[in-house]
Amino acid sequence: MLPEKNHSAVFSGPKNFQIKDLPISKIQHNKVLLKTLSCAVCGYDVRVFNEGHKKVKPPIVLGHEICARTLNTVNLQNHKIIPEDRRVIVSPLIPCLKCPYCITGHYNSCNNLNEIGSSVNGGFADYIDIPQNSILINGIIPITNNICDDEASLIEPLSCCLNAHLNFNIPIRDEFVIIIGDGPIGLIHLQISKLYGAKTIVVGKVPSRLNEAKMIGADMVVLNNDLDESIKTIWDQTYKIGGKLIIVATSNPEAVDLALKVAGKNSLISIFAGISKNKILQIDPNLLHYNQITLTGSFSSTPTVMKNAMDLVHEQKINLRRLITHRFSLDEINKAFVITEEFGGLRAIINSF
Numbered sequence: 001m002l003p004e005k006n007h008s009a010v011f012s013g014p015k016n017f018q019i020k021d022l023p024i025s026k027i028q029h030n031k032v033l034l035k036t037l038s039c040a041v042c043g044y045d046v047r048v049f050n051e052g053h054k055k056v057k058p059p060i061v062l063g064h065e066i067c068a069r070t071l072n073t074v075n076l077q078n079h080k081i082i083p084e085d086r087r088v089i090v091s092p093l094i095p096c097l098k099c100p101y102c103i104t105g106h107y108n109s110c111n112n113l114n115e116i117g118s119s120v121n122g123g124f125a126d127y128i129d130i131p132q133n134s135i136l137i138n139g140i141i142p143i144t145n146n147i148c149d150d151e152a153s154l155i156e157p158l159s160c161c162l163n164a165h166l167n168f169n170i171p172i173r174d175e176f177v178i179i180i181g182d183g184p185i186g187l188i189h190l191q192i193s194k195l196y197g198a199k200t201i202v203v204g205k206v207p208s209r210l211n212e213a214k215m216i217g218a219d220m221v222v223l224n225n226d227l228d229e230s231i232k233t234i235w236d237q238t239y240k241i242g243g244k245l246i247i248v249a250t251s252n253p254e255a256v257d258l259a260l261k262v263a264g265k266n267s268l269i270s271i272f273a274g275i276s277k278n279k280i281l282q283i284d285p286n287l288l289h290y291n292q293i294t295l296t297g298s299f300s301s302t303p304t305v306m307k308n309a310m311d312l313v314h315e316q317k318i319n320l321r322r323l324i325t326h327r328f329s330l331d332e333i334n335k336a337f338v339i340t341e342e343f344g345g346l347r348a349i350i351n352s353f
């Protein structure tokens with residue numbers, strides 16, 4: 001039996017959600033209709049909700065960290081087969097499949113990228129329609145039974161963090177890695193960094209989150225109340241060599257300044273988080289020049305990396321469950337956004353629709 005209406009939180013402009021029942025389009029042979037099981041609230045969602053975003057045109061349903069169940073089967077080009085009634089995670093990417101980046105499989109760099117939960121309706125709704133190009137890149141990934149719905153929704157952010165680490169391409173075993181940001185993304189980077197054998201320092205502003213970082217295995221945490229003090233502590237604790245890899249996992253632009261000041265020679269700084277709108281940074285190019293520092297960024301991931309991320313959770317090498325601190329129904333979505341914005345706990349999940 002096909003559902004008739006789609007209970008949805010519609011982002012209708014800055015700071016405005018409207019809970020509405022949207023019509024559901026008929027199931028088509030080249031699309032998959034999903035029943036949402038869990039959708040996590042990302043820092044990006046909160047930024048879009050507060051400030052808007054150039055790639056988001058309201059009214060639209062946000063939500064791109066999705067665990068869902070397939071409601072129909074699809075057989076595209078005789079090799080992309082999606083079975084019915086399977087629990088899956090979804091890559092948010094809807095690439096054009098025609099541009100030079102798509103042709104080489106770099107779908108997250110697509111020149112004409114659409115994204116579920118940004119430019120196409122996403123997971124803060126009962127049902128999600130997944131278009132053909134997502135299926136063609138294997139963007140719908142079945143999950144194993146030992147992964148619960150809520151943690152499955154966090155495989156998407158894990159996948160983005162993993163993609164960043166794969167891009168760095170520098171060995172970090174026994175090196176100092178400095179993660180600036182003590183939120184859920186910082187704590188995922190921490191787990192990956194420890195998995196790769198790095199000595200990992202987490203810098204943050206929320207004591208309860210820094211405690212969690214210690215429990216997860218951070219070699220050191222720095223409560224960043226005073227920038228100069230934090231910089232001195234990090235240099236002392238790294239025996240004056242600074243970080244080999246510095247990950248900026250916060251949208252606070254001051255973090256980039258801090259990253260430059262704790263970066264060691266021949267190091268790499270990665271801007272992982274989107275930085276709040278209208279913030280222009282000043283960077284001293286001599287710092288990069290004399291210390292041979294690489295300043296880079298990473299965005300999203302690909303379905304191949306997402307499958308690898310799922311395997312890490314399946315093998316219990318990464319623990320996403322401990323990052324979930326709040327659960328809400330769709331009708332309570334405003335509460336979930338307030339808690340996320342106020343750093344109350346770690347990740348909030350919408351899981352009853």
Ligand SMILES: [Zn+2]
Pocket residue numbers: 042043044064065157
């Ligand atoms: Zn996200």
Ligand SMILES: [Zn+2]
Pocket residue numbers: 095096097098099100101102109110111112113
């Ligand atoms: Zn493309």
